[in-house]
Amino acid sequence: xxxxxGQIEAYRKEIEAFEIGNAAQLEEYRIKYLGTKxxxxxxxxxxxxxxxxxxxxxGQVLNDFKQFAEGxxxxxxxxxxxxxxxxASSIDxxxxxxxxxxxxxxxxxxxxxxxxxxxxxxxxxxxxxxEVEDDWHNFTALxxxxxxxxxxxxxxxxxxxxxxxxxxxxxxxxxxxxxxKGKLPIRIxxxxxxxxxxxxxxxxxxxxxxxxGLYIDEHxxxxxxxxxxxxxxxxxxxxxxxxxxxxxxxxxxxxxAEMDVSCFICGGPGCRVCKQTGWVEILGCGMVHPTVLExxxxxxxxxxxxxxxxxxxxxxxxxYGINDLRLFSENDVRFxxxxxxxx
Ligand code: DAH
Numbered sequence: 001x002x003x004x005x006g007q008i009e010a011y012r013k014e015i016e017a018f019e020i021g022n023a024a025q026l027e028e029y030r031i032k033y034l035g036t037k038x039x040x041x042x043x044x045x046x047x048x049x050x051x052x053x054x055x056x057x058x059g060q061v062l063n064d065f066k067q068f069a070e071g072x073x074x075x076x077x078x079x080x081x082x083x084x085x086x087x088a089s090s091i092d093x094x095x096x097x098x099x100x101x102x103x104x105x106x107x108x109x110x111x112x113x114x115x116x117x118x119x120x121x122x123x124x125x126x127x128x129x130x131e132v133e134d135d136w137h138n139f140t141a142l143x144x145x146x147x148x149x150x151x152x153x154x155x156x157x158x159x160x161x162x163x164x165x166x167x168x169x170x171x172x173x174x175x176x177x178x179x180x181k182g183k184l185p186i187r188i189x190x191x192x193x194x195x196x197x198x199x200x201x202x203x204x205x206x207x208x209x210x211x212x213g214l215y216i217d218e219h220x221x222x223x224x225x226x227x228x229x230x231x232x233x234x235x236x237x238x239x240x241x242x243x244x245x246x247x248x249x250x251x252x253x254x255x256x257a258e259m260d261v262s263c264f265i266c267g268g269p270g271c272r273v274c275k276q277t278g279w280v281e282i283l284g285c286g287m288v289h290p291t292v293l294e295x296x297x298x299x300x301x302x303x304x305x306x307x308x309x310x311x312x313x314x315x316x317x318x319x320y321g322i323n324d325l326r327l328f329s330e331n332d333v334r335f336x337x338x339x340x341x342x343x
Contacts, residue, residue: 216305253286
């Protein structure tokens with residue numbers, strides 16, 4: 001017992017004399033005295049060799065010593081730990097940093113940006129509009145008056161505060177808003193989020209994304225529409241792609257058409273993606289209906305225009321072979337990571 005007390009005294013002297021001038025010495029000190037295999041710990045281990053009647057006394061000496069050793073460490077750390085010498089020896093500035101996971105763009109953003117890029121090169125400007133819209137801009141001005149049967153295909157969500165407000169069902173509201181500004185000619189594309197009251201499944205969701213386009217000027221013809229869209233899909237799918245236009249119906253265009261591209265998976269003979277037809281439908285389009293022009297204060301005798309609209313999800317699903325619409329909004333990183341590095 002006396003021997004150990006003498007030893008502790010000697011350690012105190014040693015600690016007082018221990019030179020701690022930089023972080024390396026500080027660490028050396030910590031390991032020697034305070035580490036898990038250090039002297040303080042070892043001395044506590046001696047407790048079991050001390051006779052019972054002196055355990056209390058020894059315990060006090062030990063605690064004192066421990067505080068002393070820690071006190072020295074703490075005061076040295078405040079000075080040595082932050083000295084230039086310390087940082088020079090403990091931080092290697094030449095080491096590469098810890099890598100940060102880079103993240104990736106969402107596939108919908110990737111495809112939207114590609115679509116926008118193609119039309120921007122043709123001189124289209126990007127236009128934006130509200131997602132909470134009034135009935136006029138989403139329906140009535142687009143030749144879809146109340147009780148028009150075509151409204152059935154675009155059931156949406158209404159805002160209880162005001163029965164005239166709804167979540168837009170397409171980005172065509174932006175077309176109306178641009179035309180109402182009265183500045184002609186107009187050459188815009190409108191990318192954005194749209195909403196529909198649909199039961200959520202692999203093929204439908206209550207929201208999705210569209211890009212619509214509008215070109216209004218004097219002498220704009222259906223031939224302009226065809227050529228522009230043909231250029232667009234060639235940029236998207238390659239020069240060999242073929243297109244076909246099928247007559248269709250939209251209240252806001254006349255004539256209206258649906259555009260198909262030759263299947264970019266099988267190239268024609270038929271496969272699962274094109275449902276054995278060789279063709280894939282990708283957008284709706286047409287010449288802007290004279291009533292729509294009039295609704296926006298544009299003289300249909302002087303101006304004509306074309307419009308088109310496509311769903312970004314659909315094009316993305318076809319492009320990447322994604323078979324469930326819900327994957328886009330579940331934020332599952334196992335899905336999203338697959339697009340890392342894509343631009
Ligand atoms: N607004 C249509 C829809 O959401 C898509 C569309 C079709 C837009 C033809 C157009 C167009 O501008 O001309 O179903």
